[in-house]
Amino acid sequence: MATIYEVSKLAGVSLATVSRVMNNTGNVSEATRTAVLQAMKELNYRPNAMARSLAANRSDCVGIMVSELHGPIFGALVSSIEKELREAGKIAIFACGHSDAAKEKEGIQFLSGMKVDALILHVEALSDEYLLELHDDPATPLVALNRDIRGMQTACINLDNTLGGQVATRAMIDLGHRSIAYIAGPMDWQDARERLDGHRKALLEASIDVDGRLVVEGDYHEQGGARAMRELFDRDVPFTAVVCANDEMAAGAMDVIRSRGLEIPGDISLIGYDNVRWARYLYPKLTSVNYPIREMGQMAARWVLKNVYGARDLTIQNRFTPQLVYRDSAGVAPV
Amino acid sequence: MATIYEVSKLAGVSLATVSRVMNNTGNVSEATRTAVLQAMKELNYRPNAMARSLAANRSDCVGIMVSELHGPIFGALVSSIEKELREAGKIAIFACGHSDAAKEKEGIQFLSGMKVDALILHVEALSDEYLLELHDDPATPLVALNRDIRGMQTACINLDNTLGGQVATRAMIDLGHRSIAYIAGPMDWQDARERLDGHRKALLEASIDVDGRLVVEGDYHEQGGARAMRELFDRDVPFTAVVCANDEMAAGAMDVIRSRGLEIPGDISLIGYDNVRWARYLYPKLTSVNYPIREMGQMAARWVLKNVYGARDLTIQNRFTPQLVYRDSAGVAPV
């Protein structure tokens, strides 16, 4: 593979000049510029990104640490970040934490070894304190998704999860439901707690007693949703609606409801959360709270572009508002 | 961030020695080794991956070029490759081609600028000839997923798509269906053509005439599947089963079938292809041909580990056999 040296020789100029035309830095006469460009083409020259980083002390890489690389949420996130970064000529380097504190730390270490210029994190296991520490270390700027940490709120991009839970339950109430069950996410996750808070809030504002027997903790997975749904039926306290803390669990719940010979939404209304791509493939099509993950990923990328690479004219929105997407799984309460 | 130089000073040894303990190369006395390790810990030293690559002329990065980073197929692929590579201490760098020839080429250029040690490709738009050319250039070894290119078959990892189509249609035949419609993928994609071939083959081996009016070309997306399904109904030639070239289209078709007041599988049986994660969330649960994409991604990663990094004891399987996953959407033909 050709190097800058060979290009300079072929073009009859010095290394420095070739570097200048590559980076559009300093003054280069039109004549030499074209000569260099020509030589680069001729040799099919690709600058060595590694060498460039080393010399420039700037890698043009940003590290993305997520729980998983796949799935409807993380997949969309990762994809939108990569897209935005790439359009700005930056490279996204990914690491997976699998919701495990040790692995998340290890992933961050790995990325820092890659000398990334910035970090975008969407992690569960790492504590607020740890993230704050990282944030206060000026070595690598970072932005955290789905977190809201005091002391670094300008570097947090999150969804108003409480509002989301509220909106879902409120929609059920507006449809006439009074006995509304809730399948929560794992309570050691902040977003799960917030979503549940929202549910409770909606109940309170409608003066409906919150009945502990009507909420059961799931695991954000289909199986957990199914299990929770069975538990709900077994508890034998009547309800006409169930809101789920995410769509996966709603899918599991849906299956169980149907297997009891009940109709959705005729007998039981159902609302999910996240509005993943396949929510509309379900039958009936799932009403769900939208998690604008692509927009939020894009925003995280912009945060980096603005705060690390000095891009102008970018406004950062730290907090996003979830909106209910009405489909067919929630209907008026049976009389 | 600490450098190797500072570590060497703190440990009271030379650069070379530090390098040796980092890489487990050459002989180092136990005493100095611990001293160096200690110094590294003390300084929280992370080797600079860029510098290391430059010097060693080996980046430990492998470039992954896929059409998309997200979605049930690509997401799973990307995730499995990253996992396998990472466990071997290699770094996956991703680029998206969006099924566009120009972007796919550009992505490859980009990755080669990153000086990746190898390339794993899952692309549609690039021609066999172009890939062969790349393959014959020893600069960057490459392995191609979902392709079967003469002249580089040992570097291809693919699914027997024809067999998959055959298996699906054969299952319908075994259930007593004789009039079987087919919703194909875009005919300029090789895998779509192969899957259709399989369908025809199954028909032939059962001595069923292939009726051109019963196959319609879709686009591998839900909307295309719905459109194709409507087209099929409009053509007014009766059928009791439809096999779809992928699950997305099956989801779209399902919706249309139901909207005509028909039952699945009572009136019409349906089989999908790919067996994506949400296939079992559909109602009825979708019977589908499994595309073992994770295994294949893992295999591609192993190919690189073996052929580029010299890992031992890895056997490479170039061709995978699809298997039908029986669920509820396909049943016996109505009498």
Next chain:
DNA sequence: CTGTTAGCGCTTTCAT
């Protein structure tokens, strides 16, 4: 077993 030294390909002063 350990140290010295010459690069890897590029950027970036500093001269000219």
Next chain:
DNA sequence: ATGAAAGCGCTAACAG
């Protein structure tokens, strides 16, 4: 406007 030269942090001969 262009060139010379000193590194960036690390590896890999080569000596000793």
